[in-house]
Every structure is written in C-alpha cells, then in structure tokens.
Amino acid sequence: MKVPNSPITGKPMRVVYTPDTMKYRGDEYECVCISFRDDETGEEFTTTESDTVWYNQVTNQYREKYGIPYVDEIIALRERYGLSATKMSVVLGFGANQYRLYEDGEVPSESNGKMIRSASNPKVFLDLVHGSRHQLAEKEYDKICSRIQNIIGTAFDYHKELVENQLIYRRERGAVNGFAPRSSKRMKNLLLYILEKLGDTFQTKMNKVLFYIDFLSYRERGMAISGLAYQALDFGPVPLRWDRVYSAFDEVEQQPRLVRDQEGIALTSSNTSDLSQFSQQEIAIINTVCNKLKNITAHDISEMSHNEPAWKNHLHQPDPIPFSEAFSLVAL
Numbered sequence: 255m256k257v258p259n260s261p262i263t264g265k266p267m268r269v270v271y272t273p274d275t276m277k278y279r280g281d282e283y284e285c286v287c288i289s290f291r292d293d294e295t296g297e298e299f300t301t302t303e304s305d306t307v308w309y310n311q312v313t314n315q316y317r318e319k320y321g322i323p324y325v326d327e328i329i330a331l332r333e334r335y336g337l338s339a340t341k342m343s344v345v346l347g348f349g350a351n352q353y354r355l356y357e358d359g360e361v362p363s364e365s366n367g368k369m370i371r372s373a374s375n376p377k378v379f380l381d382l383v384h385g386s387r388h389q390l391a392e393k394e395y396d397k398i399c400s401r402i403q404n405i406i407g408t409a410f411d412y413h414k415e416l417v418e419n420q421l422i423y424r425r426e427r428g429a430v431n432g433f434a435p436r437s438s439k440r441m442k443n444l445l446l447y448i449l450e451k452l453g454d455t456f457q458t459k460m461n462k463v464l465f466y467i468d469f470l471s472y473r474e475r476g477m478a479i480s481g482l483a484y485q486a487l488d489f490g491p492v493p494l495r496w497d498r499v500y501s502a503f504d505e506v507e508q509q510p511r512l513v514r515d516q517e518g519i520a521l522t523s524s525n526t527s528d529l530s531q532f533s534q535q536e537i538a539i540i541n542t543v544c545n546k547l548k549n550i551t552a553h554d555i556s557e558m559s560h561n562e563p564a565w566k567n568h569l570h571q572p573d574p575i576p577f578s579e580a581f582s583l584v585a586l
Contacts, residue, residue, distance in 0.1 A: 310476025432478025
C-alpha cells in the first residue's frame with residue numbers, strides 16, 4: 255500500500271495499524287484500521303485504499319456470519335449462466351440495478367444473499383427463470399433455459415471441481431483462510447506463476463512464499479489469494495495440507511534434490527500459468543513477494559519467517575494463524 259505524503263508538511267507519513275471494533279448492520283466486528291500519521295503535527299489521515307481494506311475486513315466477516323456470497327462468487331454465478339447483471343436482477347426479483355451494485359461491492363441483505371446462494375443450484379435457478387417468463391422476451395427465455403439445461407447436463411464437471419477443492423482445502427471459506435476463494439484452478443496457476451518467477455523451488459521455501467503472498471494480500475486488500483490456512487511449526491509458517499496441495503496437480507512435479515548433504519523436495523514445472531484467474535492487484539502482490547524472496551535460500555527464508563509475530567505468537571498452537579497478524583508483518 256502506498257504511503258502518502260502529509261497534506262500539511264508534504265513529508266512522508268508513517269503507517270499505523272490500530273486494532274478496533276466496528277459496528278456494521280447491528281453487529282460488532284473486530285478489525286484493524288489503517289491510518290497515516292504525520293509525526294510532526296500528530297495528525298492522522300486515511301486514503302480510499304486504506305478505507306477499502308477496513309471495509310473489506312468488516313463486510314467479509316458479515317458475509318461469513320450470514321452466509322452471503324462474496325463479490326467474486328456473485329460475478330462468477332452470473333457469468334456461469336451467461337446473463338447480464340440486469341437480467342439477473344429480473345430473475346431474482348431485485349431492483350433493476352441491484353445485482354450490478356452487488357458485483358461492485360455493495361453487500362446484499364441477508365435475504366437477498368441467501369437468494370443468490372440458492373441460485374447457484376441450476377435447477378433452482380431454472381425454476382426462478384420459469385417464474386420470470388413474462389418479464390423476458392420469448393427468444394431470450396428459450397436461450398436462458400437452454401443454457402441452464404446444458405449446465406445441468408454437465409453437472410458432473412462442476413461437482414468434480416468441488417471435490418478437487420475439498421481435497422486441497424481443509425476449511426470452508428472465511429476468516430481462517432483470509433476470505434480467499436477456494437479454487438483449485440487459482441491454486442494451480444498461483445503455483446505455476448511462482449515457479450515461473452522463482453524457478454525450481456524447494457517445498458520449505460514455497461511454504462513461506464505462499465504465507466507472505468497471502469498475508470501481504472490480506473494487509474493490502476483485506477483478502478488473501480490462495481485460499482489456504484496456515485499453522486506455525488518449527489521451521490516457520492506452513493499451509494495446512496501443504497503436501498496435498500503440491501501433489502494435487504500433474505503440471506507441478508516434485509523432484510528429490512541433495513542440499514548440504516540433506517535431501518529435499520523441489521517443485522518444478524515447464525507449464526505456463528493462466529493469469530486471467532487473478533486481478534492486477536493480486537498479480538502485483540505476488541510479484542512483490544517473489545521479487546523480494548527470489549534469491550533467498552530455503553534456510554534463510556525460514557529464519558526470516560521466525561522474526562514474524564505471526565510465527566512467534568502461534569508456534570505449536572492447534573489453531574491456524576489468524577490473518578489479523580498480517581498487520582504485523584516484518585519482512586514486507
């Protein structure tokens with residue numbers, strides 16, 4: 255996150271992370287507020303970017319509590335059915351522009367959120383389309399119904415992806431994994447891109463690279479990237495089920511290597527990544543971490559991670575490292 259200059263003195267300010275409790279729609283949520291302090295005047299300021307991180311922290315907790323879909327899920331649902339945001343609003347019985355507002359970040363009410371989630375079942379959505387028949391042109395209605403029937407016919411592929419996700423990810427989407435999407439496609443392409451940037455990478459180093467990517471992303475965006483949760487073990491923070499993650503994709507090979515008279519497993523791939531899975535901001539965060547850690551050995555990056563409060567405060571604890579520790583990152 256860019257630290258602005260003071261509007262008073264014109265000098266660079268200092269970023270300040272302040273734990274706080276915020277009320278949203280009648281509930282209170284713990285979060286970390288980001289501000290920028292002018293040490294000469296004692297004044298503190300926020301930016302649109304820092305306010306967005308605060309907003310995401312709070313609203314993501316609200317979404318998790320009430321089972322409301324996240325923005326990426328809302329967009330993906332519409333794209334799956336091939337409808338415009340306006341037509342999705344018609345079928346779901348929302349106001350004309352409401353679905354678009356949800357895609358832009360507005361949080362649905364509890365009832366509308368559950369309606370959207372139920373529409374992820376194509377049979378339920380088909381029934382909703384039938385109920386909206388008189389609000390759609392005949393050709394449009396037939397086209398939508400045909401597409402949904404095709405989706406129902408290929409449900410096996412959809413459920414196969416859900417099973418793959420379950421094999422990789424131990425926890426449901428929420429605070430435990432930084433509210434990141436659980437997606438085997440994203441996970442595969444994240445690994446492939448890291449290997450493109452770093453070359454062959456030992457598992458122990460990859461564990462730390464993923465940790466820094468996810469925790470930096472949470473600090474910068476209020477949401478992680480990989481969908482993994484992390485635990486603090488002797489050699490640093492590691493993703494839960496890291497062994498399953500690295501063996502889940504044929505495109506990622508594991509090769510034994512001898513390092514300092516000790517055998518280790520290196521991850522390698524000749525495949526290229528599909529970066530369409532990620533936003534430009536996500537790619538920038540991945541690049542920042544990879545550029546920082548590219549020439550650091552697995553041993554040294556483990557030592558680096560031992561300076562992180564995320565590791566110190568949660569070593570040998572049974573619960574995953576909370577993503578609130580993202581605001582105490584030392585190395586980045």
